[in-house]
Amino acid sequence: MSPRQPDKSPSQVDVARLAGVSTQTVSRVLSGQGSVRPETARRVMAVVDQLGYRVHAAAASLASGRTRLLGVLVVSTDRYSSSALGVGIEHAAAANGYTVTTAAVPDHASGEAFFEAFDRLERQGAEGVVIGVPVELNSPAMRMRMDRTPSIRSERASLAEDAPLAVDQHAIARLAVEHLLDLGHETVWYVSGDDYWLESQHRREAWEQTLLERGITPPPVIPGDWTPESGYRAGRTIAAIPGVTAVFVSSDEMAFGLLRALHEAGRTVPDDISVVSVDDIALAAYASPALTTVRQPFEALGRAATLRLIAEIEGRDAVGDLPETEPTLIVRSSTARPQAATSS
Amino acid sequence: MSPRQPDKSPSQVDVARLAGVSTQTVSRVLSGQGSVRPETARRVMAVVDQLGYRVHAAAASLASGRTRLLGVLVVSTDRYSSSALGVGIEHAAAANGYTVTTAAVPDHASGEAFFEAFDRLERQGAEGVVIGVPVELNSPAMRMRMDRTPSIRSERASLAEDAPLAVDQHAIARLAVEHLLDLGHETVWYVSGDDYWLESQHRREAWEQTLLERGITPPPVIPGDWTPESGYRAGRTIAAIPGVTAVFVSSDEMAFGLLRALHEAGRTVPDDISVVSVDDIALAAYASPALTTVRQPFEALGRAATLRLIAEIEGRDAVGDLPETEPTLIVRSSTARPQAATSS
DNA sequence: TTGTAAGCGTTATCAG
DNA sequence: CTGATAACGCTTACAA
Numbered sequence: 001m002s003p004r005q006p007d008k009s010p011s012q013v014d015v016a017r018l019a020g021v022s023t024q025t026v027s028r029v030l031s032g033q034g035s036v037r038p039e040t041a042r043r044v045m046a047v048v049d050q051l052g053y054r055v056h057a058a059a060a061s062l063a064s065g066r067t068r069l070l071g072v073l074v075v076s077t078d079r080y081s082s083s084a085l086g087v088g089i090e091h092a093a094a095a096n097g098y099t100v101t102t103a104a105v106p107d108h109a110s111g112e113a114f115f116e117a118f119d120r121l122e123r124q125g126a127e128g129v130v131i132g133v134p135v136e137l138n139s140p141a142m143r144m145r146m147d148r149t150p151s152i153r154s155e156r157a158s159l160a161e162d163a164p165l166a167v168d169q170h171a172i173a174r175l176a177v178e179h180l181l182d183l184g185h186e187t188v189w190y191v192s193g194d195d196y197w198l199e200s201q202h203r204r205e206a207w208e209q210t211l212l213e214r215g216i217t218p219p220p221v222i223p224g225d226w227t228p229e230s231g232y233r234a235g236r237t238i239a240a241i242p243g244v245t246a247v248f249v250s251s252d253e254m255a256f257g258l259l260r261a262l263h264e265a266g267r268t269v270p271d272d273i274s275v276v277s278v279d280d281i282a283l284a285a286y287a288s289p290a291l292t293t294v295r296q297p298f299e300a301l302g303r304a305a306t307l308r309l310i311a312e313i314e315g316r317d318a319v320g321d322l323p324e325t326e327p328t329l330i331v332r333s334s335t336a337r338p339q340a341a342t343s344s
Numbered sequence: 345m346s347p348r349q350p351d352k353s354p355s356q357v358d359v360a361r362l363a364g365v366s367t368q369t370v371s372r373v374l375s376g377q378g379s380v381r382p383e384t385a386r387r388v389m390a391v392v393d394q395l396g397y398r399v400h401a402a403a404a405s406l407a408s409g410r411t412r413l414l415g416v417l418v419v420s421t422d423r424y425s426s427s428a429l430g431v432g433i434e435h436a437a438a439a440n441g442y443t444v445t446t447a448a449v450p451d452h453a454s455g456e457a458f459f460e461a462f463d464r465l466e467r468q469g470a471e472g473v474v475i476g477v478p479v480e481l482n483s484p485a486m487r488m489r490m491d492r493t494p495s496i497r498s499e500r501a502s503l504a505e506d507a508p509l510a511v512d513q514h515a516i517a518r519l520a521v522e523h524l525l526d527l528g529h530e531t532v533w534y535v536s537g538d539d540y541w542l543e544s545q546h547r548r549e550a551w552e553q554t555l556l557e558r559g560i561t562p563p564p565v566i567p568g569d570w571t572p573e574s575g576y577r578a579g580r581t582i583a584a585i586p587g588v589t590a591v592f593v594s595s596d597e598m599a600f601g602l603l604r605a606l607h608e609a610g611r612t613v614p615d616d617i618s619v620v621s622v623d624d625i626a627l628a629a630y631a632s633p634a635l636t637t638v639r640q641p642f643e644a645l646g647r648a649a650t651l652r653l654i655a656e657i658e659g660r661d662a663v664g665d666l667p668e669t670e671p672t673l674i675v676r677s678s679t680a681r682p683q684a685a686t687s688s
Numbered sequence: 689t690t691g692t693a694a695g696c697g698t699t700a701t702c703a704g
Numbered sequence: 705c706t707g708a709t710a711a712c713g714c715t716t717a718c719a720a
Contacts, residue, residue, distance in 0.1 A: 403697035
């Protein structure tokens with residue numbers, strides 16, 4: 001609607017001229033590199049303010065070879081994990097003078113789509129990228145990309161690998177299952193997330209393993225896909241199975257659906273069935289009943305990943321300053337000791 | 345850990361040399377601008393693939409004066425509205441060859457912090473910005489910024505102004521209140537969002553106005569701040585007030601807290617009290633009872649805002665292709681006719 | 689402490 | 705249809 005203003009924005013040259021110095025001096029003042037007589041600096045800054053001058057990022061990065069741009073690769077940004085991660089990433093980036101650009105790939109995107117998104121980030125000049133989607137890190141195509149631009153993944157690639165960065169999915173499942181077992185439940189059923197996600201697979205493995213360690217044969221997995229709808233379906237399935245007293249659901253959102261299905265089927269939580277989920281979203285405390293859940297420190301994780309990434313980009317080490325990323329069990333009202341069998 | 349590869353990435357010159365053409369031809373092939381003999385183009389592309397060449401964004405935008413970068417200004421990205429908006433923005437941007445960079449300002453940020461974020465986006469080269477936070481658009485500082493970089497706001501600045509873009513907050517409140525009134529409730533109480541947000545203020549105004557139009561004196565506003573905790577507090581307050589039969593809560597998240605408080609106080613929804621909220625988040629259908637709510641089409645809004653912004657940047661008009669952004673009432677189980685007064 | 693000169697990798701302009 | 709050549713606005717040497 002409004003016409004684009006024709007007068008181009010002021011450049012370093014304009015500032016230099018008005019301040020009666022060379023462009024180099026202007027650059028020095030603005031970057032803080034090199035020494036400038038205080039008085040000169042003041043004079044330059046005055047002109048900068050007067051003109052409303054700001055460095056042209058493209059020109060600066062063309063000349064310096066640095067963009068201070070970080071890329072983030074996530075699935076549809078409205079997922080809880082994506083946005084929670086994003087908060088941590090943005091903070092850490094901003095604190096270090098980096099900016100962030102996001103590329104979202106659709107859920108269940110093909111490897112193709114993923115590479116495309118990665119390339120888009122590289123093309124924009126991202127000096128590093130935080131990967132928040134499930135990808136096969138060992139494919140040649142991925143290796144090639146990670147080779148030229150440092151990348152860090154916010155989840156562990158395999159149960160065995162010890163990525164100091166990822167939330168320990170094994171620990172999450174163990175925390176949940178052991179809580180239930182320690183309460184006196186004889187076994188724990190598992191409602192999975194979408195197995196497209198490694199997290200989901202890892203939790204299943206750890207759930208199985210924890211049960212096995214106690215000499216319990218794992219019951220069949222009830223499949224879910226993270227959505228409340230799938231939790232609801234899982235709840236109906238579970239309600240139809242006699243004898244179930246404890247369920248580990250792979251996300252809070254699914255737990256909401258599960259709770260409703262159980263309620264509709266006349267099962268009360270936690271009296272008939274105990275439920276523990278994962279994430280600790282803001283609403284978890286306001287489910288009925290309030291959810292016992294394993295909190296994932298996504299924000300800390302995003303921060304940690306970013307800090308490490310920046311360290312790698314700048315060629316230093318980033319030990320010591322890394323935030324804690326251990327999952328923690330939050331006990332609320334959806335879990336209890338199993339009812340005495342007398343009632344049945 | 346891994347050393348940065350010393351061999352710099354290939355440039356247009358490298359491609360040109362290998363393909364036996366000028367850099368200009370390479371540029372033409374890659375941009376699709378200007379005509380090139382098909383055979384030449386093929387030869388260039390072959391070299392491009394072979395070398396893994398990709399244009400250097402900074403250089404390109406320095407030369408062309410275009411960045412194809414859009415900025416987004418939101419509060420803490422983990423808010424539902426922010427991320428839902430973001431999804432729409434990203435889609436529309438990607439579909440038009442633009443990339444997106446986000447600047448998050450803390451909730452309740454000062455005008456200062458906001459301008460800083462805006463400037464950061466400008467410095468990065470954003471050609472336009474979508475504003476998703478409450479700001480005074482008429483301050484000189486803001487005027488100045490919007491003057492040099494096209495900006496579009498995803499909410500209506502005042503109840504009177506008819507921004508074709510914003511979700512109609514007035515309509516939201518009217519939909520909610522009239523639904524309740526039509527059900528037979530004598531008045532409707534209102535739990536506000538955070539009044540730092542214009543949306544919240546506008547909904548209050550419209551709630552008041554709708555009541556007044558029917559000759560009803562609005563009861564006092566129960567203050568909230570969007571969080572489930574504040575909804576819970578509001579619920580306790582309401583439970584202590586005799587005679588309340590209908591409540592309009594300004595967000596689904598608050599509704600969850602409200603529901604819990606009401607439940608704890610022994611009031612049943614919707615039999616004793618009807619509740620309608622706003623947003624229609626994924627979990628709204630899984631509250632107990634399922635929430636009747638006014639859906640805000642955030643994604644469509646983000647898309648529409650972006651489309652208009654791009655149109656403005658490119659100096660064309662964007663009529664016709666704008667998505668619908670009307671709010672819609674979703675009736676579920678948290679509302680019903682008031683119980684006959686006989687029971688009291 | 690300050691200035692000069694030479695690029696950085698593209699695209700635009702103008703010839704051919 | 706293709707190719708020189710000149711910007712684009714800044715930073716990094718190197719000189720003064």
